[in-house]
Amino acid sequence: MLDTTQPIPPGLTEGDLDRALVAIAAAIGDDKVATDAESLADFQDPYQFPGTATNVPSGVVSPTSVEEVQAIVRIANEHRVPVWPISRGKNNGYGGAAPQVRGALMLSFRNMNKVLEINEELGYAIVEPGVSWFDLHDAIEAGGHNLVASIVDIGWGGVVSNTLEHGLTYMPYSIDQASHCGFEVVLPNGDLLRTGSGAMDNNPTWPLYKRGLGPTSTELFMQSNYGIVTKMGYWLMPKPEIYMPLWLQLWDDSQMPAVVDALRELMLDGTIDMRPQLSNTLCMASMMTARAEWYDGPGAMPEEVIEKIAKDLGLGRWMMRFALYGDEAVVDYNFAKLKKRFESIPTVSVFGEKHGVDEWETLPNPHERVQIGVPSLDLYKMAGWSGGDEGGHVDFSPVIPLTAQHAKAAQDLFSKMCTDAGFDYLGGMLPINARATTFINVIPFDTKNEAQVHAAYEHAKRMVAAAGKLGYGEYRAHLSFMDLAADQFGFNDHAQRRFNETIKDTLDPNGIIAPGKSGIWGTRLRQAGFPQQ
Numbered sequence: 001m002l003d004t005t006q007p008i009p010p011g012l013t014e015g016d017l018d019r020a021l022v023a024i025a026a027a028i029g030d031d032k033v034a035t036d037a038e039s040l041a042d043f044q045d046p047y048q049f050p051g052t053a054t055n056v057p058s059g060v061v062s063p064t065s066v067e068e069v070q071a072i073v074r075i076a077n078e079h080r081v082p083v084w085p086i087s088r089g090k091n092n093g094y095g096g097a098a099p100q101v102r103g104a105l106m107l108s109f110r111n112m113n114k115v116l117e118i119n120e121e122l123g124y125a126i127v128e129p130g131v132s133w134f135d136l137h138d139a140i141e142a143g144g145h146n147l148v149a150s151i152v153d154i155g156w157g158g159v160v161s162n163t164l165e166h167g168l169t170y171m172p173y174s175i176d177q178a179s180h181c182g183f184e185v186v187l188p189n190g191d192l193l194r195t196g197s198g199a200m201d202n203n204p205t206w207p208l209y210k211r212g213l214g215p216t217s218t219e220l221f222m223q224s225n226y227g228i229v230t231k232m233g234y235w236l237m238p239k240p241e242i243y244m245p246l247w248l249q250l251w252d253d254s255q256m257p258a259v260v261d262a263l264r265e266l267m268l269d270g271t272i273d274m275r276p277q278l279s280n281t282l283c284m285a286s287m288m289t290a291r292a293e294w295y296d297g298p299g300a301m302p303e304e305v306i307e308k309i310a311k312d313l314g315l316g317r318w319m320m321r322f323a324l325y326g327d328e329a330v331v332d333y334n335f336a337k338l339k340k341r342f343e344s345i346p347t348v349s350v351f352g353e354k355h356g357v358d359e360w361e362t363l364p365n366p367h368e369r370v371q372i373g374v375p376s377l378d379l380y381k382m383a384g385w386s387g388g389d390e391g392g393h394v395d396f397s398p399v400i401p402l403t404a405q406h407a408k409a410a411q412d413l414f415s416k417m418c419t420d421a422g423f424d425y426l427g428g429m430l431p432i433n434a435r436a437t438t439f440i441n442v443i444p445f446d447t448k449n450e451a452q453v454h455a456a457y458e459h460a461k462r463m464v465a466a467a468g469k470l471g472y473g474e475y476r477a478h479l480s481f482m483d484l485a486a487d488q489f490g491f492n493d494h495a496q497r498r499f500n501e502t503i504k505d506t507l508d509p510n511g512i513i514a515p516g517k518s519g520i521w522g523t524r525l526r527q528a529g530f531p532q533q
Helices: 014-028 066-079 133-142 159-164 172-177 253-268 281-285 303-312 328-342 357-362 366-370 378-384 404-421 450-469 479-487 491-507 523-527
Strands: 059-061 083-086 105-108 115-119 124-127 180-186 192-194 228-235 242-250 277-280 318-326 348-352 391-396 399-401 426-431 436-446
Touching (some): 014 059, 014 066, 066 083, 066 105, 066 228, 115 133, 124 133, 133 159, 159 228, 242 253, 253 277, 253 328, 253 404, 253 426, 277 281, 281 303, 281 426, 318 328, 318 366, 328 348, 391 450, 404 426, 404 436, 404 450, 436 450, 491 523
Antiparallel strands (some): 124 228, 180 192, 180 228, 242 318, 242 348, 277 318, 277 426, 391 436, 399 436, 426 436
16 A cells, blocks of 8 residues: 655645756656656565555656766755665665655666676776666676676665665675775765765776775765765676685584684684675575464464474574685685684584586575675565565664674574564674674564564664663664664764764755765754654
């Protein structure tokens, strides 16, 4: 069920909005502006109970050039219409393509989806914001390049948007989100900026060297609302001689912290030079099967059922997917070293097979294809763990130190909170680098069950606050609790938020670019009563 009334942005009238839309249509073309319900159906949280969404837009504009983006921003500024830029809008576990402010105008980049350049000699691509992981992979293959891109689990997402959200990919260049280099940004006044070396005309190191002269502004445009990225450099890795996807299986749940300590050691010394994914039984099972095949009772899944799933699917209580890349002799040496270290932990086994470049595209396991840059939609099955085709999930992802002590503390807290709230505990860790890891919590629900949907979102909010008390802040936040997540960063009376707002008010005094993104509102909308409680 769709909201058939056109929402109006805060502080504006219907007439104000109409005048802005007419001006934008005149600037970029009528065919690139839409306000009908069918066109707007994709631009809301896909997992909210049907008909209850409040974060809905007033319209959508779909530019095809940087100049059109500039025109849209200038007109939006003139009429004080908030715009919410999206790349692909597929980040469903964090709110999808919905805007933070009801009535905002969606700025969709789905029609700016060109891979502008691939340079094999220096190993990079330059992409527009609508480029998906499929698009980038296909462009590399079509050009016959001896390169591979570090990608996410589900190929329909955007390269630029995932990067701007500090999103996690898996290959060596992805450690600490290191793959991006050089942004082109439309500022809130419509001006055009290039970060780093791009600030110099014709500088060939723009996609090669992240800095320039003076302060480096690139990171200011990540998870912020200070501008709209219209081009981005993305580093690509030469195809290795050998790719060896690996699996670690752990049967004793109490030994998970010991695995974390071993993983940190092996990442710190460079034996493992990529981003592993450590998942518990139900997290792994959700990518292979559905809850109803094992248990359809109320509340969290009983321990005996989880144990049966672990055994019947051969998953163990934790599984870690990871990989080695490089010359065969180096891969063999590192495999022997990590196997010995991990298998010194009771009930752990490590296994995998080596593959040459001609085998990657046809590997049967999508987990193993992802780690070598081959995208698919196969792992989207996780969304249907509860509710099947109408299942959903809300994700909560704090960052913790990569130590046994913190892994156990987070595991104990989150597993108990999920059980107490009546939700299955789908947990896992994806290291940001060798020293810190996200602790992913996927909270599954049936979108047809309104009470369950509401309970899941409220449960996620409680987890944000509980984690904050332990000093664990989120690495990215769901639309529904961005303000709560930002509130956890309270050092010195929220000095970071005050700093962010100062920048926002300077660059965007009318607060039109993605208001509320990452808890950054600016003065105008704060005076209008945002964030709303």
